[in-house]
Amino acid sequence: xxxxxxxxxxxxxxxxxxxxxxxxxxxxxxxxxxxxxxxxxxxxxxxxxxxxxxxxxxxxxxxxxxxxxxxxxxxxxxxxxxxxxxxxxxxxxxxxxxxxxxxxxxxxxxxxxxxxxxxxxxxxxxxxxxxxxxxxxxxxxxxxxxxxxxxxxxxxxxxxxxxxxxxxxxxxxxxxxxxxxxxxxxxxxxxxxxxxxxxxxxxxxxxxxxxxxxxxxxxxxxxxxxxxxxxxxxxxxxxxxxxxxxxxxxxxxxxxxxxxxxxxxxxxxxxxxxxxxxxxxxxxxxxxxxxxxxxxxxxxxxxxxxxxxxxxxxxxxxxxxxxxxxxxxxxxxxxxxxxxxxxxxxxxxxxxxxxxxxxxxxxxxxxxxxxxxxxxxxxxxxxxxxxxxxx
Amino acid sequence: xxxxxxxxxxxxxxxxxxxxxxxxxxxxxxxxxxxxxxxxxxxxxxxxxxxxxxxxxxxxxxxxxxxxxxxxxxxxxxxxxxxxxxxxxxxxxxxxxxxxxxxxxxxxxxxxxxxxxxxxxxxxxxxxxxxxxxxxxxxxxxxxxxxxxxxxxxxxxxxxxxxxxxxxxxxxxxxxxxxxxxxxxxxxxxxxxxxxxxxxxxxxxxxxxxxxxxxxxxxxxxxxxxxxxxxxxxxxxxxxxxxxxxxxxxxxxxxxxxxxxxxxxxxxxxxxxxxxxxxxxxxxxxxxxxxxxxxxxxxxxxxxxxxxxxxxxxxxxxxxxxxxxxxxxxxxxxxxxxxxxxxx
Amino acid sequence: xxxxxxxxxxxxxxxxxxxxxxxxxxxxxxxxxxxxxxxxxxxxxxxxxxxxxxxxxxxxxxxxxxxxxxxxxxxxxxxxxxxxxxxxxxxxxxxxxxxxxxxxxxxxxxxxxxxxxxxxxxxxxxxxxxxxxxxxxxxxxxxxxxxxxxxxxxxxxxxxxxxxxxxxxxxxxxxxxxxxxxxxxxxxxxxxxxxxxxxxxxxxxxxxxxxxxxxxxxxxxxxxxxxxxxxxxxxxxxxxxxxxxxxxxxxxxxxxxx
Numbered sequence: 001x002x003x004x005x006x007x008x009x010x011x012x013x014x015x016x017x018x019x020x021x022x023x024x025x026x027x028x029x030x031x032x033x034x035x036x037x038x039x040x041x042x043x044x045x046x047x048x049x050x051x052x053x054x055x056x057x058x059x060x061x062x063x064x065x066x067x068x069x070x071x072x073x074x075x076x077x078x079x080x081x082x083x084x085x086x087x088x089x090x091x092x093x094x095x096x097x098x099x100x101x102x103x104x105x106x107x108x109x110x111x112x113x114x115x116x117x118x119x120x121x122x123x124x125x126x127x128x129x130x131x132x133x134x135x136x137x138x139x140x141x142x143x144x145x146x147x148x149x150x151x152x153x154x155x156x157x158x159x160x161x162x163x164x165x166x167x168x169x170x171x172x173x174x175x176x177x178x179x180x181x182x183x184x185x186x187x188x189x190x191x192x193x194x195x196x197x198x199x200x201x202x203x204x205x206x207x208x209x210x211x212x213x214x215x216x217x218x219x220x221x222x223x224x225x226x227x228x229x230x231x232x233x234x235x236x237x238x239x240x241x242x243x244x245x246x247x248x249x250x251x252x253x254x255x256x257x258x259x260x261x262x263x264x265x266x267x268x269x270x271x272x273x274x275x276x277x278x279x280x281x282x283x284x285x286x287x288x289x290x291x292x293x294x295x296x297x298x299x300x301x302x303x304x305x306x307x308x309x310x311x312x313x314x315x316x317x318x319x320x321x322x323x324x325x326x327x328x329x330x331x332x333x334x335x336x337x338x339x340x341x342x343x344x345x346x347x348x349x350x351x352x353x354x355x356x357x358x359x360x361x362x363x364x365x366x367x368x369x370x371x372x373x374x375x376x377x378x379x380x381x382x383x384x385x386x387x388x389x390x391x
Numbered sequence: 392x393x394x395x396x397x398x399x400x401x402x403x404x405x406x407x408x409x410x411x412x413x414x415x416x417x418x419x420x421x422x423x424x425x426x427x428x429x430x431x432x433x434x435x436x437x438x439x440x441x442x443x444x445x446x447x448x449x450x451x452x453x454x455x456x457x458x459x460x461x462x463x464x465x466x467x468x469x470x471x472x473x474x475x476x477x478x479x480x481x482x483x484x485x486x487x488x489x490x491x492x493x494x495x496x497x498x499x500x501x502x503x504x505x506x507x508x509x510x511x512x513x514x515x516x517x518x519x520x521x522x523x524x525x526x527x528x529x530x531x532x533x534x535x536x537x538x539x540x541x542x543x544x545x546x547x548x549x550x551x552x553x554x555x556x557x558x559x560x561x562x563x564x565x566x567x568x569x570x571x572x573x574x575x576x577x578x579x580x581x582x583x584x585x586x587x588x589x590x591x592x593x594x595x596x597x598x599x600x601x602x603x604x605x606x607x608x609x610x611x612x613x614x615x616x617x618x619x620x621x622x623x624x625x626x627x628x629x630x631x632x633x634x635x636x637x638x639x640x641x642x643x644x645x646x647x648x649x650x651x652x653x654x655x656x657x658x659x660x661x662x663x664x665x666x667x668x669x670x671x672x673x674x675x676x677x678x679x680x681x682x683x684x685x686x687x688x689x690x691x692x693x694x695x696x697x698x699x700x701x702x703x704x705x706x707x708x709x710x711x712x713x714x715x716x717x718x719x720x721x722x723x724x725x726x727x728x729x730x731x732x733x734x735x
Numbered sequence: 736x737x738x739x740x741x742x743x744x745x746x747x748x749x750x751x752x753x754x755x756x757x758x759x760x761x762x763x764x765x766x767x768x769x770x771x772x773x774x775x776x777x778x779x780x781x782x783x784x785x786x787x788x789x790x791x792x793x794x795x796x797x798x799x800x801x802x803x804x805x806x807x808x809x810x811x812x813x814x815x816x817x818x819x820x821x822x823x824x825x826x827x828x829x830x831x832x833x834x835x836x837x838x839x840x841x842x843x844x845x846x847x848x849x850x851x852x853x854x855x856x857x858x859x860x861x862x863x864x865x866x867x868x869x870x871x872x873x874x875x876x877x878x879x880x881x882x883x884x885x886x887x888x889x890x891x892x893x894x895x896x897x898x899x900x901x902x903x904x905x906x907x908x909x910x911x912x913x914x915x916x917x918x919x920x921x922x923x924x925x926x927x928x929x930x931x932x933x934x935x936x937x938x939x940x941x942x943x944x945x946x947x948x949x950x951x952x953x954x955x956x957x958x959x960x961x962x963x964x965x966x967x968x969x970x971x972x973x974x975x976x977x978x979x980x981x982x983x984x985x986x987x988x989x990x991x992x993x
Contacts, residue, residue: 074957075957233834236834237835239836245887259809327837338894346861361917
């Protein structure tokens with residue numbers, strides 16, 4: 001017995017949990033409709049999941065989003081490019097530096113200017129730092145969602161070191177607003193490079209601690225193995241990207257495979273994949289990627305060139321007419337901006353392709369036949385941010 | 392009464408005194424456990440400090456202040472809740488906690504009532520809390536509470552059996568179901584002829600001890616068995632609609648029962664209030680409570696340490712653990728203990 | 736994008752070019768300096784190998800359903816006829832090996848309402864041109880639907896566009912081909928008003944149930960501006976003389992790296 005979702009064949013092994021869901025039909029005890037959210041500790045924000053339950057099994061799930069819809073695409077039509085940067089910071093607020101990068105890169109492509117190498121390197125360092133910050137939080141709070149009380153504190157504590165670094169360089173822990181078309185706002189402060197090296201050591205320790213604490217735990221394995229398996233091809237059809245897709249065995253990372261951007265072509269790094277596609281695999285992939293990001297930061301610090309941090313740009317920036325599509329490997333997945341410009345100081349239209357929107361769109365398919373606690377595990381392992389879904 | 396006091400009082404005064412002591416002991420036990428382990432030990436394990444301000448010295452006043460805060464809050468009841476059942480449920484849970492303290496001995500004569508079937512009675516009344524939990528979940532008129540209550544009912548009933556089976560081994564070895572009898576069996580017993588530390592049953596009944604701890608953890612709905620109160624899913628489960636002093640009752644019930652179970656474990660496996668080799672009854676009466684307190688804090692330390700470390704098991708995994716693993720182990724333990732008792 | 740052409744680095748003999756162009760690495764044809772882009776017309780760029788291959792396959796399968804094509808800074812943009820929209824998706828999935836759906840979105844080419852004044856020194860709001868111009872691969876009318884798909888295997892992607900008539904804005908749905916198009920089309924419908932034939936249930940995604948209107952259309956005002964008009968530059972500092980670079984905007988100096 002296999003099934004089709006569009007043109008995708010789903011293997012029988014992946015449907016095991018659905019078959020079990022059919023068993024309870026004869027009893028006909030009636031279904032219960034439960035509202036998970038919009039205020040719920042497990043939904044990472046204002047996501048509302050309307051699930052129809054049969055006992056503790058989910059029969060159907062329907063995510064209701066939009067509680068945080070701020071109308072960014074409409075707003076960008078009324079803002080100049082520097083003003084848009086402050087807006088898009090807040091799409092994925094945990095790794096906000098990474099949101100600015102594709103937009104600024106797109107504007108620079110339209111203007112046909114290139115940021116100087118030092119600025120490019122510092123941008124890469126800050127992007128990887130924000131990736132580390134958000135993944136450390138994920139590693140901790142996924143433990144919280146499955147019930148362990150200690151990992152989130154450790155994750156938050158070690159994340160503070162990375163946020164201190166970002167604050168020292170940019171002035172803001174969460175919303176740096178540091179990119180400018182043509183480069184960066186400021187250069188790095190004194191002593192930042194040494195501190196970053198020390199912090200990367202702390203990051204490695206944190207990863208090892210969390211690995212011992214959670215990944216070696218039998219209960220954690222019981223709760224996450226074989227839970228929420230996303231077949232790779234189906235995931236790609238839904239638009240699932242980033243670590244979620246790599247955990248399903250799809251070897252695709254825009255830092256290595258997409259249009260070369262930032263300083264990634266000069267870096268030597270490994271793309272981690274896992275073949276299982278379950279929640280454990282997603283956790284494992286992000287853990288390895290955190291370590292890989294720390295290694296990348298150290299490489300970048302060693303290779304940091306000197307030079308200006310801002311190219312020559314006019315004071316009032318008018319971006320020439322054209323359209324450009326930029327996509328980057330953000331911590332949550334593939335983030336892209338399709339910028340239409342008509343030669344004004346602001347974009348004509350920006351289509352913001354946010355990763356979590358597509359990651360969450362697979363939930364109606366993924367949640368059929370799972371238990372209520374597994375719903376929580378799956379939500380935690382997909383790792384979405386509400387601002388990213390709702391824009 | 393107590394020989395050291397050399398005061399004769401009638402049975403009415405004795406009864407009143409004992410009732411007051413139990414009534415005071417339960418919140419006191421809850422406070423001590425809550426502060427030491429939940430607030431301080433958990434914080435230090437999570438590399439933070441916990442409350443430091445209230446009361447000046449490491450925030451010792453925190454829970455008392457919390458209790459007072461709860462008492463003065465508005466009594467909110469959901470509109471569709473079943474009023475009487477909603478109000479009674481916390482009381483049922485707390486009453487079962489009080490009843491367990493009736494048989495716990497803290498000294499040679501410091502026990503409210505040394506029943507001959509002490510162990511049996513203690514386990515029986517502690518399972519009354521299931522009724523309270525079900526009442527709370529149903530009367531709250533809240534689907535999350537209902538989910539939590541149903542999970543709790545299944546879990547608490549499932550883990551009664553391993554709890555019982557763990558204790559049967561102790562009873563076989565001690566030849567008595569009364570808790571004072573078990574304490575004296577441990578204090579006066581010998582290991583291979585050496586009576587230095589008596590015969591604490593943890594040494595021979597280590598399987599039973601482990602089983603008891605696991606089952607007690609589940610009876611208290613503490614992680615890794617806190618599905619009914621799964622904080623990240625059900626947000627307090629069956630207690631979600633309770634506020635103010637009703638929630639305080641649940642809180643006292645939860646930690647008071649933890650105190651009681653720790654005391655029970657200390658009595659059954661670690662020797663209770665007795666210090667082996669100390670035969671002076673007067674001295675035992677004075678230091679007995681302190682000894683028991685130290686032993687029960689050691690047991691509680693283990694329980695809470697596990698609570699803060701492990702994630703929670705899913706409901707079906709929980710049930711599998713109880714029915715497929717713990718009960719057969721308990722039965723095997725009884726077999727072996729009985730066989731050894733007969734032949735040795 | 737094709738992985739076999741070597742990437743272009745700084746210092747590869749391109750310093751003489753002015754201005755510094757962002758050169759897609761698989762386009763060795765672009766080694767000559769390019770003319771300054773005119774603000775009015777989009778530039779013609781030569782296609783990279785990957786883009787040419789994609790275009791050849793698309794035209795091979797769809798034939799004359801391909802109305803126009805262009806290159807948008809390294810991405811191939813292909814406009815197809817509206818009746819071939821779903822077929823284009825199937826071709827993309829099978830023939831072009833593009834299994835990853837990036838997004839499906841709508842476009843409104845009507846000029847945006849003017850806010851500021853181009854002559855004034857108010858730089859706080861953009862002033863969009865009032866003439867209607869269309870982007871890469873052109874457009875027949877005001878509305879378009881565009882989508883981007885990528886291949887996780889071949890590492891290439893293509894943007895597909897199609898026109899939507901004003902009177903009866905209806906497009907074929909991609910849900911049967913890419914299951915993720917479900918949510919994207921719902922968003923498109925509620926933001927622009929396009930209906931999608933074959934979509935299982937077009938209902939609101941972001942907006943509350945009783946919302947009227949289609950917010951992303953250019954004639955739908957930004958409600959914040961309706962409530963309170965844009966105040967313009969509020970804190971006005973005297974601008975430094977033109978020609979004197981401001982310290983934070985144009986800088987050629989740098990500090991020594993630590």
